[in-house]
Amino acid sequence: xxKKLRSLITPWSIWLAILGIILLAGLVAGLLVFWKGLxxxxxxxxxxxxxxxxxxxxxxxxxAGAFSLCAGVxxxxxxxxxxxxxxxxxxxLIGYSMAMLALILDIGRPDRFWHALVYWNEHSLLWExxxxxxxxxxxxxxxxxxxxxxxxWLRKRFPKLAHRMKGLHHYAPVLAIIGLGLSSLHQxxxxxxxxxxxxxxxxxxxEMSVLFMLSAIVGGISMTLFASMLAxxxxxxxxxxxxxxxxxxxxxxxxxxxxxxxxVWDALAQTYTYxxxxxxxxxxxxxxxxxxxxxxxxxxxxxxVPTFLLLYKPTRQNPFWRMVGLFLVAAGVVAFRWDTxxxxxxxxxxxxxxxxxxxxxxxxxxxxxxxxxxxxxYGLTAFSLxxxxxxxxxxxxxxxxxxxxxxKATETVTI
Amino acid sequence: xxxxxxxxRDVLKLAGTAAATAIGLRVVKKAHANESAPAGERQWAMVxxxxxxxxxxxxxxxxxxxxxxxxxxxxxxxxEAGKVGNKNVYLxxxxxxxxxxxxxxxxxxxxxxxxxxxxxxxxxxxxxxCRYCEVACPYQARSxxxxxxxxxxxxxxxxxxxEVDRRPxxxxxxxxxxxxxIDRGLALGLEPGVDPDATPACVVVCPVGARLFGxxxxxxxxxxxxxxxxxxxxxxxxxxxxxxVYYIPAVAEKES
Numbered sequence: 001x002x003k004k005l006r007s008l009i010t011p012w013s014i015w016l017a018i019l020g021i022i023l024l025a026g027l028v029a030g031l032l033v034f035w036k037g038l039x040x041x042x043x044x045x046x047x048x049x050x051x052x053x054x055x056x057x058x059x060x061x062x063x064a065g066a067f068s069l070c071a072g073v074x075x076x077x078x079x080x081x082x083x084x085x086x087x088x089x090x091x092x093l094i095g096y097s098m099a100m101l102a103l104i105l106d107i108g109r110p111d112r113f114w115h116a117l118v119y120w121n122e123h124s125l126l127w128e129x130x131x132x133x134x135x136x137x138x139x140x141x142x143x144x145x146x147x148x149x150x151x152x153w154l155r156k157r158f159p160k161l162a163h164r165m166k167g168l169h170h171y172a173p174v175l176a177i178i179g180l181g182l183s184s185l186h187q188x189x190x191x192x193x194x195x196x197x198x199x200x201x202x203x204x205x206x207e208m209s210v211l212f213m214l215s216a217i218v219g220g221i222s223m224t225l226f227a228s229m230l231a232x233x234x235x236x237x238x239x240x241x242x243x244x245x246x247x248x249x250x251x252x253x254x255x256x257x258x259x260x261x262x263x264v265w266d267a268l269a270q271t272y273t274y275x276x277x278x279x280x281x282x283x284x285x286x287x288x289x290x291x292x293x294x295x296x297x298x299x300x301x302x303x304x305v306p307t308f309l310l311l312y313k314p315t316r317q318n319p320f321w322r323m324v325g326l327f328l329v330a331a332g333v334v335a336f337r338w339d340t341x342x343x344x345x346x347x348x349x350x351x352x353x354x355x356x357x358x359x360x361x362x363x364x365x366x367x368x369x370x371x372x373x374x375x376x377x378y379g380l381t382a383f384s385l386x387x388x389x390x391x392x393x394x395x396x397x398x399x400x401x402x403x404x405x406x407x408k409a410t411e412t413v414t415i
Numbered sequence: 416x417x418x419x420x421x422x423x424r425d426v427l428k429l430a431g432t433a434a435a436t437a438i439g440l441r442v443v444k445k446a447h448a449n450e451s452a453p454a455g456e457r458q459w460a461m462v463x464x465x466x467x468x469x470x471x472x473x474x475x476x477x478x479x480x481x482x483x484x485x486x487x488x489x490x491x492x493x494x495e496a497g498k499v500g501n502k503n504v505y506l507x508x509x510x511x512x513x514x515x516x517x518x519x520x521x522x523x524x525x526x527x528x529x530x531x532x533x534x535x536x537x538x539x540x541x542x543x544x545c546r547y548c549e550v551a552c553p554y555q556a557r558s559x560x561x562x563x564x565x566x567x568x569x570x571x572x573x574x575x576x577x578e579v580d581r582r583p584x585x586x587x588x589x590x591x592x593x594x595x596x597i598d599r600g601l602a603l604g605l606e607p608g609v610d611p612d613a614t615p616a617c618v619v620v621c622p623v624g625a626r627l628f629g630x631x632x633x634x635x636x637x638x639x640x641x642x643x644x645x646x647x648x649x650x651x652x653x654x655x656x657x658x659x660v661y662y663i664p665a666v667a668e669k670e671s
Binding site for chain 2: 036037038039041043045046048049106107108109112113115116118119120121123124125126127130193196197198199200345349351352353354355
């Protein structure tokens with residue numbers, strides 16, 4: 001092999017090549033879906049939402065670090081966590097754009113996605129979610145402007161524009177308020193999207209929205225911390241302040257206890273209610289096709305193990321075990337989303353009097369896997385590029401303070 | 416400035432509160448108006464007599480032919496519903512045209528909507544294909560067009576044409592109470608439920624007269640009479656959806 005060629009083969013280029021292959025395969029699969037229609041998926045009239053919806057829900061949930069950390073930094077005055085909030089914002093931007101991609105694949109008429117913005121049904125949770133997600137994505141674009149201003153080429157070629165973009169940082173507190181409002185609305189409404197469906201008793205319960213909100217905050221923060229730590233291990237472009245991450249990881253550990261309590265109360269105690277169909281749903285989840293996912297994915301690896309890893313000081317202080325813990329939390333939230341979506345469908349409620357409750361099944365098709373995989377690969381690519389070129393994970397980079405000007409009411413102010 | 420007078424700030428605050436209240440009221444009012452079907456002069460309903468239904472499936476075929484439904488989809492399946500005595504009982508299931516339809520409530524773009532005569536309609540051009548209605552419907556009354564339907568429809572006879580357009584790929588479809596027959600019939604001065612040309616195809620074709628159609632607001636209509644004179648039930652009444660399809664339950668024939 002010539003020397004020149006060999007020098008091109010770096011871990012970075014291999015990583016990009018792997019991502020490129022997944023993206024290409026997914027692009028072909030995605031185009032097939034647009035060409036042939038949803039008939040080439042394994043979705044049916046009984047299970048109309050499957051893998052793509054899980055990717056959509058999960059990427060929105062794991063983006064929740066953006067609003068929660070921004071609120072912490074800019075509204076509750078935890079200023080020293082600002083570098084983490086910046087990473088979270090970028091992760092959020094990627095996550096929400098991933099969700100958009102998944103939705104475009106999933107809806108039957110992707111050319112009409114804009115109808116939700118024009119024809120309003122204020123009564124529909126999906127309408128509310130669509131509006132909030134669109135608006136919040138806009139907020140995230142504004143919040144990410146100072147990050148994009150770090151792009152070397154942009155700073156050299158358009159210094160004025162880069163300066164302007166950087167200046168948007170001064171609106172961060174305002175954007176944090178809007179982001180907090182919009183996120184509280186749609187993170188919980190995504191749960192309510194399921195929670196209001198009285199035709200499916202396993203979903204029809206009021207705590208659905210609370211759980212979605214809580215799990216999103218836990219999972220979103222974990223995702224951001226995990227991504228930061230992993231990046232800092234793989235490249236020297238990413239610089240993290242380990243003490244900062246450890247503090248937030250401890251906070252995640254405490255939150256996990258609350259999440260665990262609520263999830264057990266919701267899933268196993270069924271909020272102390274009984275309706276036909278509920279026990280069947282519980283059966284599907286604890287003993288049926290979702291049992292492994294629920295007991296191992298959600299409960300053991302998603303909550304119990306990471307709670308220990310993040311609250312027990314020696315494991316928390318060890319970067320490797322902390323990273324494992326944070327990853328498990330994020331994966332556990334994905335498992336929760338999958339279980340929630342599928343459990344409601346697998347139990348088929350009868351409407352003919354006297355008929356027994358039925359069951360159905362769903363396993364995604366290859367096309368769903370390939371296109372879904374490409375959406376995830378897109379997210380990884382965007383994050384990798386961000387780390388390399390935009391200093392997304394750089395805890396040494398501190399944005400300017402928001403200066404407070406103390407003035408007396410009678411004083412004339414000149415700035 | 417004395418204390419009794421309103422400052423400019425107070426006025427602005429008051430104005431803001433008033434505006435917010437007005438907007439709030441408007442939203443509440445709109446949401447309320449959205450809750451159930453508006454009650455027009457006519458309220459169409461269907462009564463299906465399970466004593467009479469023999470499960471022949473003619474209604475399924477007639478529905479297919481008139482509405483150009485693909486062989487993959489059935490708007491109006493005839494389901495087996497156990498036995499009474501030694502007689503098989505069947506349950507044909509059209510769209511229930513609920514007064515409080517979950518599909519209408521959840522549709523993000525108002526592609527599902529109520530007509531003032533109670534029919535739950537679909538605007539196939541507005542639909543984005545999210546399938547939330549399918550998720551929400553307790554009666555599995557909606558079927559999604561996973562594939563495009565371009566082939567000849569085997570249910571459509573050579574001597575006739577379907578009455579409505581074919582639905583495109585990517586939208587869910589369902590029974591519409593043959594709104595096209597009702598509307599055209601009314602325009603021609605016919606009475607739905609009485610004149611075959613103004614009555615849903617499944618009702619007209621039924622060889623044993625198991626289906627009745629008519630106006631619930633008219634006490635003399637076939638459906639009103641049937642509901643007065645017979646015990647009846649609706650599917651999943653516990654959900655509070657208020658279906659407009661009533662069933663007369665099958666009873667065991669007396670031993671002669």
